[in-house]
Amino acid sequence: MARKPTPEILQRQIVARSRLLRIEAVDLRFSNGVERQFERMQSSGRGAVMIVPFVDADTLMLVREYAAGLHNYQLGFPKGLIDPGETPEQAANRELKEEIGFGAQQLIPLKSVTMAPQFFSATMHIFIARDLYPEQLEGDEPEPLERVPWLLSKAQALLDQEDFTEARSIAALLMTLRKLERDSN
Template sequence: MARKPVPEILQRQIVARSRLLRIEAVDLRFSNGVERQFERMQSSGRGAVMVVPFIDDETLMLVREYAAGLHNYQLGFPKGLIDPGETPEQAANRELKEEIGFGAQELIPLKSVTMAPQFFAATMHIFIARGLYPEQLEGDEPEPLEQVPWLLSKAEALLEQEDFTEARSIAALLMTLRELQR
């Protein structure tokens, strides 16, 4: 099947800006001649990482941290933005050190995923981390994160946890389970 050409960008304009976010209006012309304006969040272009850390062959480490969007605490895997000049692997190892106090001898890439690609140009690289060793870096969180060890054999119960709702964490868990079955 032939690929459709992407719409032509006629004009781009920043319509809202905050300390963290920029919203861009994009005027487009589609291949059938129809013109529309879309709004999207501008990306830093660096992306983010999420890591599924194994503290041993049977135990994952999760973190519980405040989620401002939901105004509650959520359980998930260590994650964060890629800093300028970092590779995704370097960022994954740094985030582990900041959030759970461990580095990883081995990072296994699972998949790069997007979230709401109709509105965001953001990519998250998901890794499995093995061979953890103690090393702590200071993070940017306003309070220490609660570390929550979880037995892999209880993965179904994790999916039922009331505070384990982030789609990327759920996807990371399911991809990890699939990878382990290979």
């Protein structure tokens, strides 16, 4: 099947800006001649990381932290932005040290994913972390994160957990389970 050409960008303009976000209006012309304006949030371009850390062969470490968008506490995997000059692997190891107090000897890339790509231009790199060692770095969270160990054998109970709702954490868990199943065959 032939690839469709991407629409022609006629004009781009920042229509709103905050300390964290920039919203851009993009005027496009599609290959069939139709013109439309889309709005999208611009990312920093650096991307982000999420890590599925194994503290042993059957125990994952999650964190519970405040989620401003939902105004409640959510359970998920350690994650954060890639700092300028960092590789995704370096950022993953730094985030582990900041959020759960461990670094990883081994980082296994799972997949790079996007979230709402029609409106948001960010990429998140998901890793499995193994062979953890204690090392704490100071993070930028406003309060200490609650560390929550979870048995991998209880993955369904995690999926049923009412505060485990973030799609990227759910995808990371399911990709981890699938990888482990493939690796064992």
